[in-house]
Amino acid sequence: MKSEPDVYSIDDLHRDGREMWDSIRNYQARNMMRDDMRIGDEIFFYHSSCKVPAIVGISRVCSEPYPDPVQFDKTSRYFDPKSSKDSPRWILVDVEFVRKFDRAITLTELREQPGLDGMILMRRGNRLSIMPVSDEHWDLILTLE
DNA sequence: GCCAACGTTGGC
């Protein structure tokens, strides 16, 4: 899961313990939270749109999927007038802090790993803020820490 | 600040 550190960083999650992953307005990302995530699933926490884009730690899914309350908040820029409580369009999960890496594993470094070829994160122009990571890639990335 | 790569919107 990507997050802009200026908006919400791994340190913020460490401080808060857990966080509702709200305001995601992309159908693919929503589908992953709604359909693919299970309580206990571990997540790489990635800092994006910043000086050194990098995987900086691990978080974990800690709720069932449920409707994003922000979609009903008229004062929010993420308010969705086409959504309704009867059939909410945007679904999210809560995530909890697991640990922060001793050092950030930078995108540059990840690109240098031949074993990570084909990772969705590395695709040019990739804009997905939530994406699956294969077991092989997960294990390989952990050896880089 | 630039620009590639998408996703979304809306006219037809």
Next chain:
DNA sequence: GCCAACGTTGGC
């Protein structure tokens, strides 16, 4: 249902 125009993301 197509597709052009536009908006957003995010690395560089």
